[in-house]
Structures are given as C-alpha cells and as structure tokens.
Amino acid sequence: MVCEPFHADFTGRLTLSMLGNHLLNCTEQHATARGFGMSNFNDESYTWVLSRLAIEFDALPQRYETFEIDTWVEKVYRLFTDRNYAIRNAEGKTIGYGRSTWALIGIQSRKPVDLTSLHNGLLLDYTCPEQPCPIDKPERIKVTAEQPECSIVAKYSDIDINGHVNSIRYISHVLDLFSLDFYREHPLRRFEIAYVTESYCGDVLDFFVDHADPTHCQVEVRQRKDATVVCRCKLVFQ
Amino acid sequence: MVCEPFHADFTGRLTLSMLGNHLLNCTEQHATARGFGMSNFNDESYTWVLSRLAIEFDALPQRYETFEIDTWVEKVYRLFTDRNYAIRNAEGKTIGYGRSTWALIGIQSRKPVDLTSLHNGLLLDYTCPEQPCPIDKPERIKVTAEQPECSIVAKYSDIDINGHVNSIRYISHVLDLFSLDFYREHPLRRFEIAYVTESYCGDVLDFFVDHADPTHCQVEVRQRKDATVVCRCKLVFQ
Numbered sequence: 001m002v003c004e005p006f007h008a009d010f011t012g013r014l015t016l017s018m019l020g021n022h023l024l025n026c027t028e029q030h031a032t033a034r035g036f037g038m039s040n041f042n043d044e045s046y047t048w049v050l051s052r053l054a055i056e057f058d059a060l061p062q063r064y065e066t067f068e069i070d071t072w073v074e075k076v077y078r079l080f081t082d083r084n085y086a087i088r089n090a091e092g093k094t095i096g097y098g099r100s101t102w103a104l105i106g107i108q109s110r111k112p113v114d115l116t117s118l119h120n121g122l123l124l125d126y127t128c129p130e131q132p133c134p135i136d137k138p139e140r141i142k143v144t145a146e147q148p149e150c151s152i153v154a155k156y157s158d159i160d161i162n163g164h165v166n167s168i169r170y171i172s173h174v175l176d177l178f179s180l181d182f183y184r185e186h187p188l189r190r191f192e193i194a195y196v197t198e199s200y201c202g203d204v205l206d207f208f209v210d211h212a213d214p215t216h217c218q219v220e221v222r223q224r225k226d227a228t229v230v231c232r233c234k235l236v237f238q
Numbered sequence: 239m240v241c242e243p244f245h246a247d248f249t250g251r252l253t254l255s256m257l258g259n260h261l262l263n264c265t266e267q268h269a270t271a272r273g274f275g276m277s278n279f280n281d282e283s284y285t286w287v288l289s290r291l292a293i294e295f296d297a298l299p300q301r302y303e304t305f306e307i308d309t310w311v312e313k314v315y316r317l318f319t320d321r322n323y324a325i326r327n328a329e330g331k332t333i334g335y336g337r338s339t340w341a342l343i344g345i346q347s348r349k350p351v352d353l354t355s356l357h358n359g360l361l362l363d364y365t366c367p368e369q370p371c372p373i374d375k376p377e378r379i380k381v382t383a384e385q386p387e388c389s390i391v392a393k394y395s396d397i398d399i400n401g402h403v404n405s406i407r408y409i410s411h412v413l414d415l416f417s418l419d420f421y422r423e424h425p426l427r428r429f430e431i432a433y434v435t436e437s438y439c440g441d442v443l444d445f446f447v448d449h450a451d452p453t454h455c456q457v458e459v460r461q462r463k464d465a466t467v468v469c470r471c472k473l474v475f476q
Contacts (some may be wrong), residue, residue: 005266005276006259006406010397010439017395021244028243038243039302063399064277155414156421157255159248161301163418168244176393180401180439183394201248201418 001068003061010180014060014067016191017172020053023085023098024168026069034126035119045107049195050100050167051080056135056190056236057087057096066090072128079103079112081123084133097135138192141232143220148206150177151224154199164198165205165230174219174233177207186215186237196229205230239306241299248418252298252305254429255410258291261323261336262406264307272364273357283345287433288338288405289318294373294428294474295325295334304328310366317341317350319361322371335373376430379470381458386444388415389462392437402436403443403468412457412471415445424453424475434467443468 007018031037031048038048061067067089074082085098104113115123152173160166171193199205204224211217219233245256269275269286276286299305305327312320323336342351353361390411398404409431437443442462449455457471 004259004263006262006398006404008399009394010399010401012399015395021242024244025242156247156416156418157253157410157414159418160244161246161248161250163248166244172395176395178394180394180397 001066003063003065003067005063008063011183011187012063014062015172016055016060016175016188017168019055019060019087019096020168020171022069023053023055023071023100024050026071026085027083027100027102030071034122036123041104046104046113047107047162049103049105051103052101052138052192052194053098053167054100054135054138054190054192055085055096055098058189059095059187061087061089061095067095072131073123073126074099074129074131074133076115076123076127078114078116081115084131086133097133099133099135099137101138135190138194139234141192141194141218141220141234143208143210143218143232145208145210145220147208148222149209150207152205152207154201154203154205156201159201162198163200165200165203167193167195170195170221170231170233173205174207174221174235177209177219182237188235189238190234190236192234193231194233195231197223199223199230239304241301241303241305243301246301249421249425250301252300253410254293254298254413254426255406257293257298257325257334258406258409260307261291261293261309261338262288264309264323265321265338265340268309272360274361279342284342284351285345285400287341287343289341290339290376290430290432291336291405292338292373292376292428292430293323293334293336296427297333297425299325299327299333305333310369311361311364312337312367312369312371314353314361314365316352316354319353322369324371335371337371337373337375339376373428376432377472379430379432379456379458379472381446381448381456381470383446383448383458385446386460387447388445390443390445392439392441392443394439397439400436401438403438403441405431405433408433408459408469408471411443412445412459412473415447415457420475426473427476428472428474430472431469432471433469435461437461437468 003014070086087096208220221230241252308324325334446458459468
C-alpha cells in the first residue's frame with residue numbers, strides 16, 4: 001500500500017493511528033482468508049476483540065512511499081491469541097514491528113470462546129512461532145497521576161458499528177496529548193495500548209499521564225462518571 | 239476500493255471524512271497522471287488548495303462493500319478549477335456525487351497561479367464540461383448565530399505537513415456537533431464546506447451553528463483569538 005498524503009502527519013510521515021488501522025485491516029484480511037475473520041464470524045455472532053497492541057518503529061513511511069505489512073499468528077492460548085506484524089518499506093527493509101493480543105467473544109454473551117477447540121483446533125495450525133518479532137512484549141502499565149491532564153467527550157467520529165469508541169481513536173486522542181514541538185524533539189518510537197473496558201458516545205474520558213522522564217510516558221484513560229479504567233498506554237520517545 | 243471496517247461509523251457505513259480523504263486522493267492520482275498533481279508540483283513550489291467541497295449521496299458504502307470514484311475537471315477559470323466526482327457502488331450504480339473548487343498557489347508567495355496558461359494551457363484540454371454532475375453547486379453560506387455551540391483546540395492529529403489543520407478534519411469536527419440519535423433520525427444527505435483561512439496547532443476554534451430547521455444546518459468555524467472565519471459548512475439531513 002501507499003502512504004496517502006492525507007494520512008500523513010505534520011512531519012509528512014504516516015500517522016500511527018492510520019498505521020494502526022492498516023494493521024487491523026491486515027489482521028482481518030489474513031484471518032478472513034483462513035475462515036477466522038470478523039466477516040466469517042458475524043453470522044455466527046462472534047467478534048474478535050483487540051486486547052493489546054504494541055508498535056515499535058524506526059521511522060514510519062513518508063508521503064507517497066509504498067510499504068507492506070506482513071502478519072502471522074505467534075501463539076494460540078485457550079482464550080487469547082498473539083498475532084505479530086512486520087512493516088516493510090519499498091526496498092523490503094523492515095521498518096517496524098507490531099505485537100497484538102486478541103480474544104474471540106460471543107456478541108450476545110460477551111464471553112470469550114475457547115480458541116484451541118475452535119473449528120476443531122484449526123487455528124493452532126496457522127501459528128508460526130518461529131518467525132521472529134524482535135520487539136519487547138507489552139508490559140503491565142501502572143499510572144500514578146492523581147489529576148487528569150486532559151479530558152474529552154466521546155463523539156460521533158469516535159464511535160464504531162458496535163457503538164463503542166473505536167480502538168484506534170484512543171491512540172489518536174493519546175497522541176494529541178503532546179505538542180508538535182515535543183514530537184520534533186522526541187519522535188515517537190514505540191506505542192503500547194491495553195484495552196480494559198469499552199466506552200460510549202457522550203462518555204467523558206479523563207487522561208491521567210505519568211511523565212517518568214522526557215522519553216517515557218504512561219497514560220491511563222478513565223471514565224469520568226465512575227473512574228472505570230478504559231485503557232492504558234505506554235509511549236517511548238527518542 | 240473497499241469500505242474497510244475501521245473506516246465505517248456507528249451505522250456501519252463509510253464515514254464522510256473517510257470519503258473526503260478518498261476524493262482528495264483520487265484527485266491527486268488523476269492530476270498526477272496528467273502532470274498536475276501535488277507531487278509533480280512540489281519541486282516547483284506550487285500546491286493545490288481546496289477552496290470548496292460539496293458531497294451529496296443516497297447512502298454511503300457499507301463495511302466490506304467495494305466502490306469506485308470517478309473524477310473529471312468540469313471547468314478551468316483563471317484562478318480556480320472545478321472538479322467533480324461520481325461515487326459508484328459494486329454494481330456500477332452512482333450512489334453519490336461531489337463538486338470541488340481548487341486553486342494552485344505558490345508555496346512561498348501564497349499567490350494563485352493563472353491556470354489557463356499553466357503548462358501552455360494544457361489543463362484546459364482535460365476539461366469534460368459535458369459529463370453530468372446533477373447536484374447543486376455550493377451556495378454562499380451565511381451564519382447568524384452569535385454564541386458558539388462548541389469549541390475545540392487544534393491538536394497534533396489535526397495538523398498536516400503544511401502545519402495547517404487538515405481540510406478533512408474540519409469535516410470530522412463539524413460532524414461531531416450532532417448526536418448519534420440525531421443521525422439515526424436524520425441521516426446526512428449533503429455536506430458543503432468552503433475554506434476561508436488556515437488554522438494552526440493550538441488554535442482555539444469556535445463553532446457557530448444555525449439550525450434553520452431539523453434538516454438544514456449551517457456552521458461557521460472561527461478563530462477564538464481574532465474571530466477570523468476559518469471555514470463555513472452547510473449540512474442537509476433527511
């Protein structure tokens with residue numbers, strides 16, 4: 001695919017949220033081709049839920065630059081599966097990697113499905129545990145800030161077909177916590193997000209931020225109404 | 239192209255801002271193939287500036303649905319050119335049309351170029367004035383509201399490579415003025431935007447809204463600091 005000019009940020013490089021979209025679309029295509037995609041399951045009332053996503057990169061593609069995404073299943077647990085990504089530039093050089101964790105849940109029951117027995121265990125046949133993904137696995141994120149640094153109200157553009165705030169929109173809102181000057185001095189090199197609960201249109205979301213040092217930052221997004229944690233992020237800057 | 243699931247809104251249909259992105263990308267490809275694209279000009283220090291955009295549609299593509307965009311130049315004036323779009327579904331049925339007006343400006347001078355003499359008038363050879371675009375041309379938009387209905391601060395995700403708020407982001411922010419319940423009762427059928435001045439990261443933007451009746455709405459976006467008008471929009475709902 002190509003980094004379309006309107007998908008680039010102020011530096012002229014692909015935005016991380018657009019890369020996140022591409023990773024999710026790539027996941028969907030890869031899974032659908034094997035009979036495990038959302039479109040395969042929706043009739044059966046199942047949906048994949050993204051639990052964690054970590055992306056680490058040297059530099060994202062520039063405007064008009066072509067790139068490709070390779071994806072593979074690293075491991076299948078009973079209730080979760082780990083899927084990895086490699087992002088390659090036009091010369092085939094890997095410029096970034098991603099790690100994600102997914103659960104398959106019943107749309108009505110909201111309960112996770114046993115992945116090891118799904119389709120008679122066929123998902124296990126698609127694992128490529130030997131393919132390298134040389135970035136750290138996501139770690140537990142703990143935020144200690146007691147006052148929110150910023151708040152938003154979830155609106156129309158945030159909401160997906162399930163009525164929830166779209167998983168990628170949290171990434172955009174977290175990236176909006178930093179100034180252009182900060183990005184100029186400290187380009188982002190790694191972004192991790194762990195999704196905890198859903199949020200809905202009209203919800204007030206508070207962003208609690210720990211700035212451990214200029215290059216490491218942790219964010220916890222909470223519901224204003226009951227302080228429920230919605231997601232947690234970790235950002236590593238250069 | 240396909241309506242990717244993460245490009246759909248809560249109704250499961252392509253978001254208008256994503257359609258806007260597609261129209262702009264389509265413009266760029268069409269222009270580049272004829273030697274008039276941004277990528278052809280950037281070395282020569284020119285850039286196309288979108289002045290107006292109007293999109294009218296029956297229903298936007300649903301998730302996983304394929305669609306295509308056809309574009310053509312309707313007319314070339316001295317300082318502006320009118321470009322139209324037809325959006326067709328997988329069966330080739332036209333589901334929407336677009337009209338846009340563009341100027342080509344010098345990146346340093348910020349002054350518009352005479353389009354009739356550009357490349358020895360070659361642009362005139364590409365006009366297709368006879369191709370039908372059966373939607374109304376954009377009209378002058380006049381907003382009378384005296385108090386803003388909502389305000390935002392322009393942030394990282396809003397900003398493009400020129401350091402301005404991305405033209406598509408204004409569409410997203412305007413769409414965010416309405417609730418999901420309102421969209422359920424009154425699906426959007428037409429969106430017009432006229433760009434007046436640029437805004438920048440950190441700018442506080444006020445949204446003044448006239449609700450003429452439930453199905454017609456006009457919005458003026460102004461800079462908080464000096465009340466400069468940034469853009470004006472007109473929305474027609476069903």
